[in-house]
Amino acid sequence: MSETIATSDRRALAPTLGPARxxxxxxxxxxxxVGYTVDGTTLLEDVSLRIRPGRLTAIMGANGAGKTLCLRLIQGLLHPTAGTLSHASGPVSLAGRRRIATVFQRPVLLRRSVAANLRHALKIYGVPRVERAAMLSDLLDLAGLRALAHRSARVLSSGEQQRLSIVRALAADPDLLLLDEPTANLDPYATRMIETLIRQAEARGATVVLVTHDVGQARRLADDVIFLNRGRVTEQTPAGTFFDRPQTAEAAAYLAGRLLL
Amino acid sequence: MGDAIAEAFRLIAVGDAALWEIVSLSLRVSLTAVALACLLGLPLGALLAIARFPGRSVLIVATNSLMGLPPVLAGLLVYLLLSRAGPLGPLELLYTPTAMIIAQTVLVTPIIVALSRQVIADMHQEYDEQLRSMGITTTGAVLTLLYDARLSLLTVALAGFGRAAAEVGAVMMVGGNINHVTRVMTTTIALETSKGNLAIAVGLGLVLMLIALTVNGALMALRGTQGVARHV
Incomplete structure (x- = not known):
């Protein structure tokens, strides 16, 4: 996998990234x-946020803060029990949901080869048959998995599985790519490859929302940060502001690595 | 007893025409019934595994219970349908191989539905969120799950084949055990044993066991091949 965009200052490059949607x-x-309550337990409460095109948004917060739940709501896998969730074109629709792709923390890959997983996705996403071979080849190169194309996806390393999951999501050519802790439990080398892939996803025009616990990763990648604490958004701000001048004690403690109890 | 077994091996070795006619019909009836049961049962099992609708639990309990449907009861049901006074009487299918196929299909379909539902439900639990996030249709999800569960579903089909090949009550009732027309291995074994003609009964028993071993061996080899393929 080639690193096509320098890691030093992606923000400066951001306006040139990707085709216009x-x-x-x-x-x-x-x-x-937006609120989400299940069995009398409120997991999200009065959450208001904006995901803006062309800007990588990191969602941060302690375990159980509601980060993954936010992604599931945005994807449409769950429905809010209070408030409204809307897309640019209006209320959430099936067509709209198909413009959003999610990569889960633990990749769920089909019991097939790497190439067959991608072929399945291309078919599901409605890519015309004549275009599939070229797109498959492109996605294998993007993930750096060409040499493993015929290997069962389930025996790949964790990093390889996550790269496959990301390019499978990109097969949808999504407007919005939701990544749920894609580098959890990965070593620095595998993390770097995933981060490169995230940049390439942006270069293809996808707007990325990244749930991460990794403060260093958020510093490297994020344009905006949403900080959740116990189901509430306590900060939504440009990344520079968040890291330099956190507005809440919880965010400051989180960034300082103190235990939030 | 020893003479009977020796005679059985001789019949198999020389390719006794009567023996192989019975084996051939048995395989044709049971394999066709299992194929039909899979055609009906696999999509139904997959739908029961992933769809949510009123009465689903009742259907699941019903199919699970029907796995234990006594063959004679299945035979009686099909007999009533196909008998001259029955709704399908004008088709004149009673005492034909087609009637036996129908009876075995009735017997095997609940097994295919119940076991495939369990296999696919387990896989669906793992795949559900991923597939929904891809905006897949219900039909697409069913096809994906059926394909990915194919090896486990082969075992399900094998269980169905075991049931079909081993049963005697249903085919006896709707086939009538007519020589050269509807006589299959199990009905012949029952008949020849009652007549004291143990050689052909033992011979057919050996063939039945050989078929079961061959089918199981082939399945295990297939699973082994797939297992190796996963690790190259």
């Missing part, structure tokens, strides 16, 4: 006063 784009995505 059409008028049917789901972005921006907005949550207004």
């Amino acid at each position: 059409g008028p049917d784009s789901v972005l921006p995505v907005a949550m207004d006063g």
Whole structure:
């Protein structure tokens, strides 16, 4: 896998990244006063946020803060029990949901080869048959998995599986790519490859939302940061502001590595 | 007893025409019934595994219970349907191999539905969120799960084949055990044993066991090949 974009200052490059998305784009995505309660337990409360096109948003916060739940709501896998979630074009629709792709923390790969996993995704996403071979080849190169194309996806290393998951999501040519802790439990080398892939996803025009516990990763990648604490958004701010001048004691403690109890 | 076994091996070795006619019909009936049961049962099992609708639990309990459907009861049901006074009487299928196929299909389909539902439900639990995030249709999800569970589903089909090949009550009732027409291995074994003609009964028993071993061996070899392929 080649690293096509320098890691030093992606923000400066951001305006040139990726093709412009059409008028049917789901972005921006907005949550207004969203809550999610299950069996009497409130997991998210009065969450309002904006996912803006072309900007990588990191969602941070302690375990159980509601980060992954936010992603599931945005993807449409769950529905808010309070408030509204909307896409640029209006209420969430099936067509809109198909413009959003999610990569889960633990990749769920089909019991097939690497190439067959990608072929399945291309078919599901409605890519015309004549275009699939070229796209498959492109995605294998993007993930750096060409040599492993015929190996069972389930015997790949964790990093390889996560790269496959990401390019499978890119097969949808999504407006919005949701990544749920994609580098959890990966070593620095595998993490670097995933981060390179994230940049390449942006270069292809996908807006990325990244849930991460890794403060260093958020510093390297994020344009905006949303900080969640116990189901509430306590900060939504440009990354520079968040890291230099956190506005809440919880965010300051989190960044300082203190235990949030 | 020893003479009977020796005679059985001789019949197999010389390719006794009567013996192989019975074996051939048995395989044709049971394999066709299992194929039909899979055609009906696998999509139904997959739908029961992933769809949520009123009455689903009742259907699951019903199919699980029907796995233990006594062959004679399945035979009686098909007999009533196909008998001259029955709704399908005009088709004149009673005492034909087709009637036996129908009876075995009735017997095997609940096994295919119940076991495939369990296999696919387990896999669906793992795949569900990923597939939904891809915006897949229900039909697409069913096809994906059926394909990915194919090796386990082969075992399900094998269980169905075991049931079909071994049963005697249903085919006896709707086939009538007519020589050269509807006589299969199990009905012949029952008949020849009652007549004291143990050689052909033992011979057919050996063939039945040989078929079971061959099918199981082939399946294990296939699974082994797939297992190796996963690690190259």
